[in-house]
Amino acid sequence: MLLDPIALEQVRELRRKQLCISDIKIGDNLTAENKKKLTSLIVEFADIFSKDLSTIGKLQIFEAEVFWPPGKPPIYQYPYKTNI
Secondary structure (H helix, E strand, O other), X not given: OOOOHHHHHHHHHHHHHHOOHHXXXXXXXXXXXXXXXXXXXXXXXXXXXXXXXXXXXOOOOOXXXXXXXOOOOOOOOOOXXXXX
């Protein structure tokens, strides 16, 4: 399943617009130049940051390929609940 690059960029732009830089707490131990660089980095990649769990994206459909070494049996583990 390939993602539509136009739709992906629209989502990224939306996330950048939703970002309120004043909500982000940056420590006082950084220089003004480093704070500016960090802020720029956060704004540029706003689509991968989240303030809380409710804004984390979820997938209903996920497809992956698992490459397993030949001759090795798969490891089985019972399913368990998580907090997320």
